[in-house]
Amino acid sequence: MRMVLIGPPGSGKGTQAVRLVERFKIPHISTGEMLQAAVAERTELGKKAGAFMRSGHLVPEGLVLPMAFERLSTPDCRPGFILDGFPRTQPQAEELNAELKRQNLALDVVLVIELPDELILERNTGRRSDPVTGAIHQLKFKPPPSSVAGRLVQRQDDTTEAVAARLARYHAEADSITSFYLKECILLRVDGKLGFEEYLADFCGCNLLKIQGMEKVVSPVAHVTLVHGAGRAAIYN
Ligand code: ADP
Secondary structure: OEEEEEOOOOOOHHHHHHHHHHHHOOOEEEHHHHHHHHHHOOOHHHHHHHHHHHOOOOOOHHHHHHHHHHHHOOHHHOOOEEEEOOOOOHHHHHHHHHHHHHOOOOOOEEEEEEOOHHHHHHHHHOEEEOOOOOOEEEOOOEOOOHHHHOOOEOOHHHOHHHHHHHHHHHHHHHHHHHHHHHHHOEEEEEEOOOOHHHHHHHHHOOOEEEEOOOOEEEOOOOOEEEEEOOOOEEEEO
16 A cells, blocks of 8 residues: 555644554655654754754755655565655655656555644644643643643644644645646545544545546545546545
């Protein structure tokens, strides 16, 4: 299973990735995490990439692509992988396709977790962490006990302005790659409002079949819609 996972900040992508790793026994590859590790370890890549990351820019393709492709060429990726945060631009998506093609491979599915912006704002801005225990609470959905409520702190990038800015950037990036994959490959849109337990059970209980030349497939699971590109599509049954 070769998969790209796309979702707005706070959509539960990380949780979803953990479950997919367990289900498919393939690595979860997050370019954001790899770059942050490179910065923390002060590697050559980290030194070059850090400045872009701190100023809120994407790291240039010349640094990201070799890093991603080197990771994808390691033996644990042979049975497949779950890419997270890559590709983030259309050129990256094109390069990934070309790289896979060189190896006679292709992506199986691009999974997009969809969630209304209002809910993302509500989820992120209501997030608080406990500096003593490290526990994360959500003021509305997972309220903290009154004994700790007074000491909770909000992350700087969880303010309304910061979340709105991250969302705008997410939409710009996600639109450019999802429209590419609409033409090129397959998109599986999943309703992020549903509990992950619910839809992952559906997702994992199904077999992914590639079907040639389909227009649009509404899966037997009502909340999962499959949209495909030219010639390749997927259906879960
Ligand atoms: P964020 O929510 O800030 O995007 P990530 O952990 O996904 O968090 O990424 C951290 C930073 O790493 C990004 O802000 C960006 O600068 C860089 N980055 C991650 N993935 C890519 C990519 N595919 N292309 C370019 N830059 C990337």
